[in-house]
Amino acid sequence: MEIPAKYESSAIEKKWYKYWIEKKYFHSEPDDREPYVIVIPPPNVTGVLHMGHMLNNTIQDILVRRARMLGKNAVWVPGTDHASIATEAKVVAKLKNEGIEKNTLTREEFLKYAWEWKEKHGGIILQQLKELGASCDWDREAFTMDEIRSGSVIKVFVDLYNKGLIYRGVRMVNWDPEAKTAVSDEEVIYSEENSKLYYVKYKIVGEDNYLIVATTRPETILGDVAVCVNPNDTRYSGLKGKSVIVPMVNREVPVIFDEYVDMEFGTGCLKITPAHDINDYEIGIKYNLPVIDIFNDDGTLNHSAGLFVGEDRFKARELSVEELKKLDLILKIEDYQNKVGRSERTNSVIEPKLSLQWFLKMEQLSKPALEAVENGNVNLIPSKFKNVYRHWMENVRDWCISRQLWWGHRIPAYYINDTNEFVVAGTEKEAVELAREKTGNKNLEAKDLYQDGDVLDTWFSSWLWPISVFNGILEPENPDFKYYYPTNDLVTAPEILFFWVARMIIAGYEYAGDKPFSNVYLTGIVRDKQRRKMSKSLGNSPDPLDLIKEYGADGVRVGMLLCSPAGGDLLYDNSLPEQGRNFANKIWNAFRLVKSWQVDENIEQPEHSKVAVRWFESKLNETISNINQQFDTFRLSESLMSVYKFFWDDFSAWYLEIIKPEYQKPIDKETYVRTLDFFKKICLLLSPFMPFISEELWQFMKDKNDPESIVIAKWPEINVVDKEILDEFENCQQVVANIRTVRQEKNIPQRDKLKLYVIKHCSYSSVFDTVSIKLGNLEEVIFTEEKINPSSGFLVKTNEYFIPLGNLINKEEEITKLKEELKYTEGFLVSVMKKLGNEKFVNNAPVNVIEIERKKQADAEAKIKILKEQIEGLK
């Protein structure tokens, strides 16, 4: 069979993914085996794959593929999130493009458009995951708004309401005027922005004097109901019982006193606008002040404002400033930096706004979830997130779960005859029953009820995800749920630790009586080389699919993982997938080499191959053991690096070089068989990281006893690790490296054979001499008692090696080299002697440590003696 010289990724990837799907290798059903479960963090249904997804899903795939190879019944459940606010925003924008305004549509009409959009664009991202090689069980795909998931959400809402944990109340919420909905605290991003601080004059009633108030939001003056100063502030002690005139609207409001006011800030006078500032609101309650809400839901001013009605809030700010200037009520304007909250979804400035919302009481619910992470039942990786988690959970606030949107799970509360009386029920029928009970009116019909117009926060469905994907809410006794829950590992970004992870743990204990997962692997954020977050708006994010096309899925996977430890940011650069692609090509070429060999059953296995096989077997086992350990501690980058170095250095640069037959000569059967076996085992180790190329090679190499696909092959077992042979081989590697250096320094071509003389001073195993002969291209290795002069010499441990080179040797150079080494060794000996001469050290240090030092001393002394002799000999 013809094997191409370069690894062609695209065709191979398509071929094997199709094959895996046809063979249903990724599908799982409950059986006797131990389950291994990952649920995907569901991407937005209308989203497209970005670099963060790539990293995240590569990690999940690596974990699930290895678990599958370990013989576990592994399942990775895929799905998408309806992402109510993000999706609704997209649909609104799309309709607007087509000249349709949302507010001209009925709810039903809008939802029809939204579902159409979902059907058309939904799941693109899941298709893209397939290109990455994601081994999800596609038969189990779930959507947060499909029947089972919706039913689960409603059931849970009703249950929490009946438990008294959900309540409806007027609260100051974060209002997104663009999306016209409340958003949760977690969805508000604060950042420093440049603004102005306006010093505004408020006339004191009955005095010809002004009180100066500093504000960043002059437009809210229209909603002022008081001015507040600190009671300890001597500047204002004369103002007791006075009132001031609110500028522009000329409303008379009281001056009140509260220690909340910071005397240092601005003028020490704070204007109170309860409707538009959370702190003002609380002060308003405390002093029983009225609330004047001057904004409409879209951020324009309403009639309560009195002025600038219908203008946008920012326009109103400008107009207010103009007006104040005209009235000569502005003392000064300063540049000022303050923190401005913006909506995560729409980026519009959040408006604190009073509104009637639904809340979930969190304090009681979150207790077991806090406990679980504290006691290690749920393990956060890296563990530094434990602190962050604890801090949040201990200060958790009630969760505002209602959103003024249409796309989502509609709140199952039904108002009776448009009153504020309501019942909460899973279905309309039940609602009618309850309403009849509640009102005593047996004639109540469905038409007398009106369902709450709000939908639930997206996270109110995703917090159930690990349970609901197995239908564990609606049918807690079903075999899937009983078998797969709790899941094992969750892989996600630290940004959603509170949004999602914490709440899933809460829901797990409340609705499944157990944690939702054992380990949470928190990935880093993918950034560019300047450490900027990759984002569409910055245009610094490459398209993952282009990368896959260019570097191959395996190459990209390797690139993503090579330097991204858990919790550490990934500084992306094209050199990463390049390195991955180069690695794939390296593997491919090693394979081409092995595949090109002709086997001759009649030739004996050469000595160098025999020892190479012995060494490599131990090296392989040692490596597997390391990799297992790294997997167990979630050091995935390190485990990949272990495989990488093992393949590149140990296998390609050493093992294959040793056993490689001369050009166009055949190889003996024993070595060939062993080599194929090694190569197959390496493919197994590579398979979780690089599923495509490892499958391709597996198909070439497998024999009739092997599984038909590497996907279902077993992870290699560890056999003996012969420490001694590993050690001896390292000496051999040093000998070879020294020979190579001599060749390079003296310009001796590789094809010229050299003689190597050895004087043994310490343990010397000659089993690897054949290896030195082959790789160093030596004529022979000769043991001697006499130093060889003139020659180029080197030491490995305390054994002396000489390569006689006649007139190529420059005595002075050799002496200088030796003297340098002598000097270093003497210095080293001094430091060791100092330690050993220290009584306290000898008395306190453990025996083995002292022994090590004595060994160092002996070695150094021996080395010094040899070096001195060599220098003498040369003179």
Add this chain to the structure above:
RNA sequence: GGGAGCUUAGCUCAGCUGGUUCAGAGCACCUGCCUUACAAGCAGGGGGUCAAUGGUUCGAAUCCAUUAGUUCCCACCA
């Protein structure tokens, strides 16, 4: 304002229980090679007061304290 973390080679990071894994890896860099698997490669090489200071200890990159720089989380002072 409250809290947590980080600082080791040019870059990204390991270094887990203080002592043989103790100063490491990959990439980048430098030198020499188109040597019949691979230039997407091979061989060789240089490079770090382990942020600073002090302490504990026979012994500190590692433990403690202080300082500096830096990142993140929480709270949201108009």
